[in-house]
Amino acid sequence: MDIAALTRKYGSTVLGTIGVALWLVALYLLGYAAQNSAAFDRWLPWILLINISGLLTLFVLLATKLIRLVRDYRRHVPGSRLKGRTVAIFSALAVAPILVVYYFSLQFLNRGIDSWFEIEVSQGLKDTRELSHAALEVRVREFLQHTQVVAHELSPLTDFELIGTLDRERRESTALEFTVVGAQTRIIATSSDRPMDALPAPATDEMMLQVRRGRPYVSLDTDSVGGYVIRAASPLEGNGGSAARILIALYPVPQQLSQLADTVQRSYTQYANLVQLRQPLKSTFVLILSFVVLMSLIAAVYGAIFAAQRLVQPVQDLIAGTRAVAKGNYDTKLPLPSRDELGFLVTSFNDMTKRLGRAREETRRSQQAVEAERAGLAVILARLSTGVVSLEPDLTVRTANQAASAILGVDLEAAVGTRFDESISDSTLFTQFIATVKQRLGADQSDWREQIELLSDTGKRVLMCACTALPNDLGGAPGVVLVFDDITTLLQAQRDAAWGEVARRLAHEIKNPLTPIQLSAERIQRKFSGSMNPEDAQVLERATHTIVAQVEAMKQMVNAFSEYARAPDMHFSRFDLNQLITEVVDLYRVQASGVELKLLLEPNLPNVSADRIRIRQILNNLVTNSLEALEGKAEPFVEIETHVAEDGLKQVVAIVVTDNGPGFHRDLIGTIFDPYVTSKPKGTGLGLAIVKKIVEEHGGRIEADNQRMGGARVRILLPLGEAARSLSGREPRKGEHRRERV
Amino acid sequence: MNAAPWKRRWRRSAAAARPGAALLFAVAVLSGSLCAGSACADGLEGRFEIRSADLELKDGVYHLNARIDLPVGEAVRRGLAEGVPLGLELDLDIERVRQLLPNSRVAELTQRYHLQYNAVSARYILRNDNSGQQESLGTVDAALEQLSEIHGLPVLDKSLMTADRRYEASVRAKVDYGTVPFSLRVLMFWVNEWHRESDWYTWTLQP
DSSP states (O other): OOHHHHHHHHHHHHHHHHHHHHHHHHHHHHHHHHHOHHHHTTTHHHHHHHHHHHHHHHHHHHHHHHHHHHHHHHTTOTTHHHHHHHHHHHHHHHHHHHHHHHHHHHHHHHHHHHHHTOHHHHHHHHHHHHHHHHHHHHHHHHHHHHHHHHHHHHTTSOHHHHHHHHHHHHHHSSOSEEEEEOGGGOEEEEEESOTTTOOOOOOOHHHHHHHHTTOOEEEEEEOTTSOEEEEEEEEOOSOOSSSOOEEEEEEEOOHHHHHHHHHHHHHHHHHHHHHHHHHHHHHHHHHHHHHHHHHHHHHHHHHHHHHHHHHHHHHHHHHHHHHHHHTTOTTOOOOOOOSSHHHHHHHHHHHHHHHHHHHHHHHHHHHHHHHHHHHHHHHHHHHOSSEEEEEOTTOBEEEEOHHHHHHHTSOOGGGTTSBGGGOOOOOHHHHHHHHHHHHHHHTTOOSEEEEEEEEETTEEEEEEEEEEEOOOTTSSOOOEEEEEEEOHHHHHHHHHHHHHHHHHHHHHHHHHHHHHHHHHHHHHHHHHTTTSOHHHHHHHHHHHHHHHHHHHHHHHHHHHHHHHHSOOOOOEEEEOHHHHHHHHHHHHHHHOTTSEEEEEOOTTOOOEEEEHHHHHHHHHHHHHHHHHHTTTOSSOEEEEEEEEEEETTEEEEEEEEEESSOOOOTTTTTSTTSTTOOSSSSOOSOHHHHHHHHHHHTTOEEEEEEOTTSSEEEEEEEEOTTHHHHHHTOOOOTTTOBOOOO | OOOOHHHHHHHHHHHHOSTTHHHHHHHHHHHHHHHHHSOOOOSBOSOOEEEEEEEEEETTEEEEEEEEEOOBOHHHHHHHHTTOOEEEEEEEEEEEOOSSSOOEEEEEEEEEEEEEEETTTTEEEEEETTTOOEEEESSHHHHHHHHHEEEEEEEEEGGGSOTTSOEEEEEEEEEEESOOOHHHHHHTTTOOSSEEEOOOEEEEEOO
């Protein structure tokens, strides 16, 4: 780790430690300086500055922490209330003892300082002073008397005589100095035992004033070196003039007495200073004590906040982690605070989130798999030709596929979420289907299979429906799933196949003997008609004619069967359907002059790819059927319409042939395309069957129904383009595909 | 009569530019502002000022004569009688006035006096700390009167001054009551019972 990283990591800690240490030292020195000022006079401002800076720093830190704490508390930050309570408790625990100690310290401080100034001490000092004063007073009076005696002796002397006498008088006494001053305190004569050390003691104004009033002057004074001297002054009598002379004498105080007096004076002065400093000292000590207590309080509260922060931080982390987990963030990993109980809790939390994350990942994968399965199933259901509808127990549609909607003729996918039986639809198929299903479900039959025959406007529809109960893990009533398939076409195909087989067998078994029968009948007539009498010959002729006619009829019938049953031999070509229709209709305009033949042909109808001959046959059959049905009808008409239409995903050409005849019989409408189904007395019942067969060979679809205003309607849907052949199930042979010349 | 205010401020700032003096100055400013906000209860009753001052030329030497108003209250008199000392410091500055430049200092003098009661002799001792001379006075009034009157204090030789120049002389007095330790004064900076300073008394001097 480089120095910069170390500085970043430990720099603040080191600086903080140095600051705290410096502050503590300054705090100690502050208390020490209050008692020993001389040693710290120079540093005291810096000591004060450090202490005040420390206090301000602590105060700012504390204020910052408190502001943040209050802000978090108001914002309901997780853990702030616990932190606030912890801080309050810690602060109370720390502050209460400090305040108690502070109170008693104040008491001790005041009483301790007051005890320094007990009245006994003060009185003792005063008594000492009085004692010293009394001890010196005797000596002072003695020296004053001596001064007065000397002054009396010197009074008669002239100024000149004084010089010698004064020195003798001083030597005979213990005086340090004799000085005689005259007017203006002019020195007349002086004598000193230390003439080289100092000038004669000057006469003070006080001294002169008192002496001139006629009173002797004496005082105990201190000299410049700290010793005591007695100064006395007495006027010299005699001259009485304005220039009165005064003797000033200076007497020594014994050294021992002087030292004692000096000690007393020093003690007295010190005590006076102490008395003077009594209140300031108390204030100073109280100030320092308060300062220390204040800093201790701030430090204690700050420490309480710090400790609470350390204590609550893991809890806050846990709360934040819990919220993150609640929001689905399982990647939350809390820092490990310590290896105590909280650390164990955090470790457990981290383990829990790790497991939750793993479980969520597994769940997500499972869900994805289920979704993929569901999507695949939805695709399968959508592509199924079988209708699938799942219902809730209350018949609410849960799911439905496209095939179900197509089969039942109603948009069941849009009905998801609504009740199955309340779906609004005009489809008669759907109405009949619901009735059947409700009947079975109402009988508490949840697993059944049934072939349901439904009548629609376009004929009979047969559905193979199976119902199965859905599993319900929650234990409630199970839903059901209906699976149904439109097997109408299948049944029709089966029926067509059966009829084809019948026709083929009939053509094979019946057609073969018909020719010998016809030939035999014609031979009988030729052989025996000449030899018979006319009456018998006429009978024979009628009989053989009948036989031949019926055989011919049977041949036609067998041929028709043969036509129905023969394998398709298609010759596809692309031609204009409208032109073909016009040609066919023009043929009938001559024959059926009483019937109006209407053409509603779409001008831009694309060419169709089909077998032109067979399409012509279809048109012939349909027009013939309509014309036969219109016999005896007033204002008969046949209308042929063409247009492009959509049939599912295919684009088709629709040929709609309508008339205003009696229409199809209601009972026959479901089987109108079956062989031998006809309402005409002379019909073979194969016309519409052949039409349907040809349409299906082209991959198309045919519908027949009655119009509301009366009359039949046949609707043929032929696929456009190459789809016709692919749907017809066979490819054209080489060279088969040709564009027919029209 | 008075010097330009900015020069006065500059001189005071220069005097304060000593080690640690900046902090003391800050503390003093703070204490001054605090004292200005509340009546300072020191021992003086009234305005402490230099009432008059002049320089008297005598025998080629300028002598200072000054009269100081020292309104000592009863509490201080009692304190003096009980042995609490009273110190007086007299600051004298003589500067040559210059037009564009700061004044140049010609002479600077600080005279200290010390007044204390001697309980043994029952006399008030007034001592000149500079010369060591002392005077014994019987009453506190006589002692204070003596302290308030500065007479004939030699301060400057006339030869140090130029005749055609103008000079400014300033006098300021400081009084200290008691022997309060420096630390106590700093710690109790808002209690100014022990120290007082007068304003500068300034006059023009033409040799």
